[in-house]
Structures are given as C-alpha cells and as structure tokens.
Amino acid sequence: MRIALLGAGTVGGGVIEIVDSAVPSLEVVKILTLPNTYEDPRVTYDIKDIVEDPTIDCVVEAMGGLEPAHSFIMRCLNAGKSVVTANKAVVAAYLPEFSQAASKAGVGFFVEASSGGGIPWIAAIEKARRTDTITQISGILNGTSNYIIYRMATLGASFDEVLKEAQALGYAEADPSADIDGIDVVNKCIIGTTLAFNTLCRRDIPVMGIRNLAKEDLEAFGAMGYGVRLMARATQDGQGYAAAVEPVLVPAASLEANVPDNFNLATLVGNFVGPLKFFGQGAGALPTGDAIVQDLLDCAAGQKPVYPREERLAWKPELLTSSYLVRTQAQDLLPEGAQVQESGLVLLDGLTAVAAAGLCQKLLSQDPTTFMAALATQD
C-alpha cells in the first residue's frame, strides 16, 4: 500500500523508520513538511501533491493541532484516500465529520495512535465491544503528568523541580499546560468514551489538573494509603453517561499507583470479561509510530471502522460521584458537611465530577494554590 505522511516530526519519523525497516508491504511515497525541516527525496511542501496523487491509498496525519490538520484530513478523505491519524485534538473535535466523509468516500478513518501511544487501547475497546457492554473506562493517559507525579513521589521533589527535569528530557513542553491541566487527557477521554459507549461524548467534560500538587500533598495521601494519578474516567448505565478528567486517589497497592515514569495504563470494564488493563508507552516516536503502522495494516486489509456520530446517551453527571479530598485556604467557600481531617485536608462526600470541578474553580479564585482529588471507588 502506498502512503503519504503529513508531518515528519517525532511521530512521523517513527512511522518512516518502522515502515522503511520492517514492513515491506507498506511504502511511504510522499512526506509533507515545512521547507528546511526534513531532508528526504520524498518530501513535498504542497498538500496538493498528495491529495491529487491517485496512486496514494492512505494518508497519515501526524501534524497535530486543529488546523490545517482538520482541512487536510477532509481533503484527503474527500479525494478517496483512507486516513490514519495520531492527532487526539482533531479527532476529539471532528470525529463525526471525518467519519461521515470516510463513509461517503468508502474509505477508512483510523485513530489508534490518538490515545495511549503504543498501547492497543482503541483496538481493545473495539474488540471488547464485539461481545461485551463496556460499563466503565478509566486511564492514566498522559505520560508527562505521570512522570511528574512519579518522580515527585519517588524523589520527594517539588512539582517545579520535576517539571524542569521533564522539560529538559523532552517529556514536557515549554508551556506544559496541555499536559498538567488535563487538556490533553480530555481529548483522549472524549475519544475513549465515544468508542467504548458507542455515543458521541460531549466536549465540555469536567477537568481538574495537577498544577497545584505539592509534595506535602503526596506525603499526606501516602500516609492515608493512597497514591494520586491524573486520570480520565467515564461510566454509563445504558441510558446515560458521565466522563471527567481529575486527579484521583488510588490505593497504594493498585496497579495505577505503581505506573512508573511516563507510562500509561488504561482500563475497560466489560459485563462479561470484567476489568481489563493495558499498560505501555503512551508517547514517543516508535511506540506511537507503531500504533500508526498497526492502523495502516488494518487499512491495507480493507477495514473500515465505524464511529458513533450522535450523543446517543444522556449526560448524567450523577453517574460519576465521588468523595474528594481538598487542600485549600478558602475554607469559607466549602459546602456544608465538609470534614476537616487531621492532616488539614478537607473531605467532601458525594460530589459529582461536574460539581467538584465547579467548586475547584471557586476555591482557586480565592486560594490559587488549592488542590483537589477524587477518591477512587473500588472497581
């Protein structure tokens, strides 16, 4: 199968390395980049060279961001080319439009690499759905934030010290907000929820990040028998669904609390198979490149994944209700029933993720160092 790449950065480079060295049934024939960024005889600077080349069967979008990724994907689909993308933002924003265009053109649209890097997470969801009703998904889906928490916990270091280290290693961007404020995970949560529950997931799900996590918080949680992780969680009951991205307190002996470095761990719960958990590298040239090449092989085999295009289930925030632990100086803003613990942390019972995110915003406006985390319910 003849392939073109849009973008030859980290992920695009991984795809080229894997295809050129290990998958003779695939051939990268064109690579769209910006001038003077990548040397290769297959480089072009004009999307038209790809859209109008009838010998190209499938296009890999590895540019990231919403535009021009969105319009380039649409042009490729409309020109009858299958598209494989690693771009969580564009998938979370435009999945129904892409799905409809692919279906109209009779081609495939593939999103494995958009969530969980090299972990076959999208494939696991799609496979489980053949036999099971998936009632819950959850996951550590951002390697940068996991790395920060893991290093803080194992070194007893501060957030800022570890963030600097992560930036030096290339794990975190100069502007780390997409990772540490949960925005990156929101996109992955939307994609996973949409596929797992077969309903288009709304885009404005509640989100809280880990920007204010202090090493003293980790010590206090540890003394209570918990670790903390930034997690996507979603649940459904047949009529409705809820989804959120929050710091979650997980038992110290759980798999989640022991995910090291920048790894990811994603969970689905099926009505027959029970909980299944999938661990691996959630980012990086070769793991993410690998996920793209897996999609390319499925594309070459003629697969055409089908995605939900409508919000089939109702939004029911009460399905995601937890106790929360809060560290804040803005205690006069806390609701009735708040219980101050020995550690100084405040316990709130029975809050929906929507209510928790709203409260957190209020608390932050008075105490900008406020940190808040949900207590995991047992699977």
Place this chain on the structure above:
Amino acid sequence: MRIALLGAGTVGGGVIEIVDSAVPSLEVVKILTLPNTYEDPRVTYDIKDIVEDPTIDCVVEAMGGLEPAHSFIMRCLNAGKSVVTANKAVVAAYLPEFSQAASKAGVGFFVEASSGGGIPWIAAIEKARRTDTITQISGILNGTSNYIIYRMATLGASFDEVLKEAQALGYAEADPSADIDGIDVVNKCIIGTTLAFNTLCRRDIPVMGIRNLAKEDLEAFGAMGYGVRLMARATQDGQGYAAAVEPVLVPAASLEANVPDNFNLATLVGNFVGPLKFFGQGAGALPTGDAIVQDLLDCAAGQKPVYPREERLAWKPELLTSSYLVRTQAQDLLPEGAQVQESGLVLLDGLTAVAAAGLCQKLLSQDPTTFMAALATQD
C-alpha cells in the same frame, strides 16, 4: 455461524451464556456432555452427532485434558470444521498437528482462551508480531498461585491456610499440584513462546513451583523490597531462545508485585513498541467464555491463524540467566560462590533457569522444604 460445544462445564457454560444472550450472529446448536451432567435440548452424548453434522461450522473444545480432547479436535478438523479451544494442555502438546490438519482442511484453529482467560493475550502477541520483533514475554498466568501468594502477603497467613481458603472458593483444585507446581503455567509459557517468537517451543522447559513458599520467605523478601510471583518468562536473540517457569522476585513497586487476587498480568516486549502489559481475569466462566466467543467471531470472519510447526530457534539456556535467592538446609549441596545473606537466605549469581531447576531438585531431595526464586532483571 452454527457452533457445537465439546464440554459444558464452567467454560462451556460461559460460552453458552454469552452467545445465547449477547451474540445473535452465533448459534450453539449441539452440546456434547456426559449423560446426566447438563440439561439442555441441544445435548448429545455422541461425538459423531457433531462430526457428521454438515451444518456445524465450528466446534468449541472446552473439555480439558489430553484425551479424548486431542482425538475429538482432530476428528472435527479432519471433517472440515474450524476448532476453538480453551485447553492449554492439548495445545501445548499438539499444536503442530492441529495446525497442519486445519491448514489441510482449509479451516481455522484458535487458541486465545488457552492462556490468560479473558485477557486478549494471544491476540496481542499476534498483533505485535505484525510490526515488531518480540524479544521477551513474561507473565503471571496462573490465578490460583497468584491468589495464594497475594493472600499470604496481605493476611500474613501460611500457605496451607490460604490453599484451603482457595479450595473452598473453587479457585484451587482438591489436588492443587498443576497450579502450585507450575505445570499449568508451563503449558501457557510454551504456547506464548511459540507464538511470540515464531518457533515451536520445546516441552521440557525448566519449572519450579511455589509449594514451599513460607510466610517467613515473603517477610524476608518484603524487607529486601521485593514481592514474589510465579511467572513464565521467555527471551530470544534471533538465533536462540530460552523459556522457564519459576517464582520470580519482583520490585515491590512493580505492576507484577501488585497484581491482586486471582488476576493475571502478561507482558511482551517489542523492538519498536517497547513493553506492553495486559491485565485481567485469567480464568472463570465468563472471562474465558468471552475469549472463546472472540475467537468464534474471528472464525466467522474467515480468519485462519498460522502457527509455527518447527523449532526454528536453537534452545539457548544462557539467555535466561538470573541471580537466585534460596532458602534451604541443604547448604553443603550449594555451588561455590553462594553468599549467605543476613536473613539466612543464600544468594547465587549467574545461574541459568535450567541450572537453577536442576539445583533445586538436588536441594529438595535433601531438604524437601527448600524454596528458590529468581531475581527479576529490570525490563
């Protein structure tokens, strides 16, 4: 697709429940059982009723054991029926014969449910091999032994106490030796190694069990920062391979050391994707039934898995070389260089799994309470 079941015990019952309630594209039309064991209008007591029924496309073997499972599978394959099996013993013993018969008859032979219960472990290996060279596999693949170790560690209980509890819960057989001596895991290790490395794995791989694990051992390992798990491990270097089943000391903060109850966790390491880990229920009616139904859906879609039939790689025991910790009174039988630790445990460096299993046999003949475990190398 019209299906017959051989066996209506735990796993067969799970298949019937899932197919009847959730998968309308499949139909269970005949069920072979022993008289007076299962009431259902689809029951037959004669394998001929299935082999000679031309309307049956696929047969699920869920009887267990070598015979008559082996000859029934061969009769079904030779009659042009695809076969799905959950029987690790028969797959480990006869995979090349089944593979050849299936290929000759132009039908499929499927083994997902033979290892890891509901975990899509065989599918994960086969998928990874499309892009990657798998260099290592490992796994906690026996839920009974994991349950025993987990309960011993969390309750501070003795092996015998927990074994009795596991037997009462139905997690362990009256004769638990297949589980606690590693024999069950050996079969799964052979199957995983064969598929991951694309070489028929020899049957006489080294094995040590957990029968002699004492709660004092767990305490000593814990004080050193380790948990212990009964694990299958295999590695290859392009020319040769090695595989073994042993108790392995894993860092207390590893995912392996935190696998609870009777769950399984299996790992593959690919040259591009890196380590991938898969966690779930390794046994039980619905999880294992689920794996069988997944194979049935692949069968209905016309898939025909291809298996290695020859030992393509050389047996190279030195590829699986570890340090070992030993508790034994038979210290005069220990090799030179054995280092006695403060705990009384003896450290041996640089032993192959083959040499370790041989030494363990010798030590057991003099001190039948000897326990020995490998120290995990870092992935």
